[in-house]
Amino acid sequence: MPAQLTPTNTTLGDTSLILYAELNSAQKRTVQRRLKAGELRLLAKGIASKLPEDEWPALVARERIRIVSALFPKAVYAFRTAFNGGLPEQGVLYVTHHTSRKISLPGLQIVALKGAPPQTGDMPMQGREVYFPSEARCLLENLSQSRGTNKRTTGREAVETRLLSICNTRGETSLATLRETARALAPTLGLTEEYSTFDSLVGSILKTRESILTTAKGRAHTAALPYDADRLALFEHLAATLRSQPLQQADEAARSPQAMIHFAFLESYFSNFIEGTEFDIEEAREIVLLGKPVLSRPKDSHDILGVFRQAVTPAWMHQVLASGTPIETQLRKRHWDQMQERPEVEPGEFKLKRNRASNTEFVEPEWVRGTLIQGSMLLPTIPAGLPRALFAMFLISEIHPFNDGNGRLARLVMNSELSVVGACRIIIPTLFRDEYLDCLRVLSREGNPAPFVSAMQKIQAWSAAFDYENLDCVISEMKRCNAFERSLIQHRLLSPQ
Structure with missing residues (x-):
């Protein structure tokens, strides 16, 4: 920033931006001589620069606080400019001042409207005689009437x-x-x-x-039950995508009772692995299929059993997600059954504290019930099968209604929607975990459902490509396909075919 010029200084110092309001009489005369000599040029009345004309818009943008302070001393940023944090909009910057006038500069128009001087709570900007209004003043001014196409207030x-x-x-x-x-x-x-x-x-x-x-x-x-309006808009966008885009859907791969047990075991194993409940596959097999929980990890053992029970029991397997108020009772029961061995997470009770994953903040506790109800009312409008399954899974995942177990519950809800129409349930293998979570994050943060919808079609087809009759064989085949690996840099997920 150019140094302030003292009244006795006859030199101009930095001449990239010269404001007459900052000069004494001798300095103004010096400017006039240099203007005549062509060493300086006028940007507007009372403003000169040595810079070429194509650099003026950037100069004005960089020095706009100084310019406003010089041209409109004791002005207060106002209306939509203040609402935007002090940034011009469409090249216009509004202030209130003791006079009303407009000044056009390269890349910026300053519009001063007659208004009250600085009040308590208005803060000086960069230590100059120009002020940023208090929050209360800013909001009150933006409620004032404004006519025309380019309105000065936000409304x-x-x-x-x-x-x-x-x-x-x-x-x-x-x-x-x-x-x-x-x-x-x-x-x-x-x-x-x-x-x-x-x-x-x-x-x-x-x-x-x-x-x-x-x-x-x-x-x-x-609303009687408050809900998250942003999340509801996101759910409506996903629902519209799933209604309008035909999806490839794989038929059930595990048809015999034995194959269904094997599939449910692998579904539970991988679903828990995603959430950090990690066991060796043979250790998990003993827990689930042989009834030998790991004594040193009883709660982790019950986590796998809880998901397995709902993945293999017909009453849970074919329980489609309810629409409207019944979804509350349904999810509470389902969560209690899944997490009953973990009283510390309050099974069956909606969260009372915020929860998050990485940088993703989930729905506020006080909005959980309303958002579940409002979001679930979109379900009947979505085609049954994979489209509705993906919506149901994202609904639970994005709301995260419970203290723990939300990811596992979301995948169980998804797979129930698939089982009820005879479609293949989905297994998320360890090597696919990062892609799965990344797609959810893109949908959650950017509102883009395409990667999620594409990835879930791909992994359903992968899940349906195995023969689940012989557990030893399917585990061996999944290992050959890198399903149990973690590094996407060192491995890629292969198809058994």
Whole structure:
């Protein structure tokens, strides 16, 4: 940043950006002489530079706070500019000032509108005489009326969404405090009507008055059972994809009772391995098929048995996911049966604390019931079989309704949707774990279902390619196909064919 020029300084110093407002009389005369000599050029009235014209937009963007401070001393960033954190939108930067005028610069138009001077809570920017408004002032100003195509304010819906975000991230007490700050500011700012709307929005969010919220998030927040509006939009997008895209579906591979037992064992083994419950395959075989739990790891042993029981018992195998309010009771029962030997995770009880995996935050505890109900109501609109199975699995995985066991439960729910239509259940081998989880993350964070849908079709076809009649043979064949390996760098998943 160029050094501040002192009143006695007759030199210009850094001439990349010269603001007349920062110069004394002698320096201004020097600028005029250098302008006539062609050493400097005017960007706008009162602003000069030695830089070539093609560099002016970048210069203005870099020095815009300094420019605003010089041209509009004691101005306050305002309206949608303040709402955006101080960034111009479509090349326009709004401020309030004691005068109204517009200044056009290369790449930026500064629009000053007559308004109140800096108030308590407005903060100086870069130590200069230009201020960033308090949160309350910013939101009140953006509730004011704005006409025309390029509106200076963001409007009520944007403010409603911001207030919901404040409540969700900082809590109801912070929102109530913000309302009191706005109440005190409104008369000075001349925004008493805007405060009335602000007060009603906050009261709606805090549920102390009848709701006037109109956004999807607002309706979700004030519903009888609040739900996660962003997650519901994600579920609707996945549902639309699964309705419109025909999927390749493999037929059941384990048809005899013995083959079904072997398949269920391998399904349980790999499903638990994904979640970190790791046993040697022969050790797991003794636990599940010979009834010999590892005495030093009784709870881990029961984890494998819990998934196996639901993968092999017809009542669980063919239990399709319910739609609407019945899903609550159904999932509680299913989770209790699966995790009953782990009382510390509260089997059958929805979570009361946030849970996460890596950088993925799952649905907030208070939104679990509503999001399950709203999301599950999309199920009947999705074709039965693999499409509905993938939706059901992602619904449970993304909500993560319980303290533990969510991934295993999601895969059991998925496979039940497949068994009931005579399709092959899905095994996620160890070597496929990272691809499986990566696809879920892409869908969760980016809203892109394509990798997930493609990967799950591929792994279902892989699961259906084995003969499950002889367990020794199928284990040997899966080892040959690298199913038990971990490194995708050293190995690739092979087909038995």
